[in-house]
Amino acid sequence: MDAYLLSIQPTSAEPIYRQITGQIRRLAAGGQLRPGDALPSVREVAAAHAINPMTVSRAYSQLEAEGVLVRLRGKGMVVAEAAAADPSPRRWALIDPALDAVARQARELELPADELLARLAQRLQQEDSP
């Protein structure tokens, strides 16, 4: 995995270390990161995104505690065997909160369901191609 594949937005309200954990967690659950795949080193990620190594280290440590990554001493972090692509139900569980939030906000804004779905469909297509 390339350090630049992570998308870090330092200005976001979401803490940097949480952006990292969330993305890696989802990439592993979705199968784009497979058991045994090596992750970019803490220093690589830190340099690539101009952030502090400890911030990256914190994210990796948390993923290790969750069982998503395992530490190979002296070699770095790799995706854990136990973190093979999640079965469908567990993957949906990871996106459920975001879907709930969208539905609630749409109801509060009284936005029509059909157009909402159309807008989401458009985004899903756009991001598929590139």
Added chain:
Amino acid sequence: MDAYLLSIQPTSAEPIYRQITGQIRRLAAGGQLRPGDALPSVREVAAAHAINPMTVSRAYSQLEAEGVLVRLRGKGMVVAEAAAADPSPRRWALIDPALDAVARQARELELPADELLARLAQRLQQEDSP
């Protein structure tokens, strides 16, 4: 408006005051809160949800600064005249970030677009009826 119409989850990652401002802002933008409508008093909201009155007050003050609410001496806060239901484009802008997040997460999880849309559609229906 009834104090209990607000949905507050103290354990959520989203700060309490932001849950309040977000919901009121969207209810006003969507037209469910109309100019002149009275809001529950700070004490009512605080008591109803067992949260700190200062937190509610802070949310109201921020909405006042935004022009969504106005403070009527002795009567409390009411929805501002200028906060009539937003035209469509501005309303969509309020939900765009949440849509972006869903699309990005779905791509990372490699979730199929059709089922994702079906799941969202289901939630939109469910929440419409009750």
Added chain:
Amino acid sequence: MDAYLLSIQPTSAEPIYRQITGQIRRLAAGGQLRPGDALPSVREVAAAHAINPMTVSRAYSQLEAEGVLVRLRGKGMVVAEAAAADPSPRRWALIDPALDAVARQARELELPADELLARLAQRLQQEDSP
């Protein structure tokens, strides 16, 4: 809970933050810390043991991620409802690794079982009284 009830040994091979997490985890599992009990603030613990607040904060955050503690915004950390005293089997699971280590080392050292048990029994009594 008093900040001084934690036993911190800065010279130990075990990292400080792990000493904290281990002790709190076991005290909650054993019922000496009950759901709702407040923990000493990060700053209190740091001052009491002359360690860096961030070290304490790191331990608390990890316990929150595990579900042992919950954060009450602006108030501090309390023991989670879900962290009521563990049933017996789960508590034993927490000490199993240490028991395994003792048994393995005793076998390697060819130490007699009866005297080993006697020595452990003695320690268990000593620590019970004070």
Added chain:
Amino acid sequence: MDAYLLSIQPTSAEPIYRQITGQIRRLAAGGQLRPGDALPSVREVAAAHAINPMTVSRAYSQLEAEGVLVRLRGKGMVVAEAAAADPSPRRWALIDPALDAVARQARELELPADELLARLAQRLQQEDSP
């Protein structure tokens, strides 16, 4: 001594080189490794457990520095004459820290002494037979 008699767990929290030094030190103190006994070569151990030869070499060097092993040119490492089975008091000293840890954890978990001793006794028996 056979290379496979060492029990190495690369994922353990205990560093690999320390697993090696600890086991050999205890086997020598307990008399299962006697002065003059040959140890498996660095390459054998490394191959048998799929670990880095440097790690094994480092463990051996440390044991040599302690006087547990001696390096015989062309023959490899053998147990030192001075490393005859330790007298009882010194052997107990090697297991004391582990006993202390068990006692402390048991107290924090509020586990009953009698059952704890029973569980340890069971492990000591089980591991004696095979």
Added chain:
DNA sequence: GTGGTCTAGACCACG
């Protein structure tokens, strides 16, 4: 008052 986050820099442990 509470905890959260990040930085900068140091030192260590491991392979």
Added chain:
DNA sequence: GTGGTCTAGACCACA
């Protein structure tokens, strides 16, 4: 080379 740990200090967000 790898990650781990800790410190010191700053600033922020929340209640």
